[in-house]
Amino acid sequence: MNMQLDPIDRRILRLLQRDASVSHDDLGAQVGLSRNACWRRVRALEQAGFIKKRVVLIDPDQVGLGLTVFLMIRTDRHGPDWLDQFAKATRDIPEILGAYRMTGDLDYLVRVRVADVAAYDTLYQKLIRRVEMADCSASFVMEELKETTELPL
Amino acid sequence: MNMQLDPIDRRILRLLQRDASVSHDDLGAQVGLSRNACWRRVRALEQAGFIKKRVVLIDPDQVGLGLTVFLMIRTDRHGPDWLDQFAKATRDIPEILGAYRMTGDLDYLVRVRVADVAAYDTLYQKLIRRVEMADCSASFVMEELKETTELPL
DNA sequence: TATGAAAAGTTTGTAGA
């Protein structure tokens, strides 16, 4: 299914990525559509893959995951098997929330959520046991100014 | 309200942060609880602030936001008013999805989602017009190995 | 092709055994 996003779809997405707990009645009212005209559009957006999933966002501090760490990684192995191994490791380790191959002089950036510095060290040991890295330096987040899943639409 | 997370709560959170579209019936079945008992726990988790919000996750590529950029920022103004101004700017600019004050020699790290390099440049201009920065270097994401909102529970 | 109204089917939240 191919689809072009019209202004109403955009508004629906904008509202749903802010709060997906609204009813189709309310959502419809907010975009000026009937209950099921709105429902149809949401379903279409789901089927077309615009909406990937519905999730609950958990407060990391409340569950004891107070520390975000960014790892800047450089490798000297640029073959596909190193990347495979690294990609698999990042997928397997649940503390790793993000992993990105980058331009510039750092090769990879990894975003991690852990309880504290001790937990970070455990994770670091786990990671270097699984993948060889020429250089890996950690930067700790002191303050989270912003952190959102809302895309600019 | 204060609460200690028991193993069933943990499992509920783990399931809901993967897929919040399940009914309380299904969720209850998966954690071995009646519909009602499960519903109560979910409500308690919401009220205690473990569950911050319910949202829809949108595929960035499908809405034409194919490029993630990380900005590494250094400032020479370490007063509270610079930080205020910077924090406000990051909140106001919807393309900025994350902004972090860091340890180490880079002061701030900013995560950005835009359509392409041209859109990035527009955003960059917007940002430097609002806050003074001693140094700001961009790193573009070539490949997203992992990107999740699921916390390790 | 997209809509709205209404009816049917589910789920949710509450109250009583």
Add this chain to the structure above:
DNA sequence: TCTACAAACTTTTCATA
């Protein structure tokens, strides 16, 4: 706790533009 009920919400059907 559990069961049962009422309210709310979701989804289908159908008629219309």
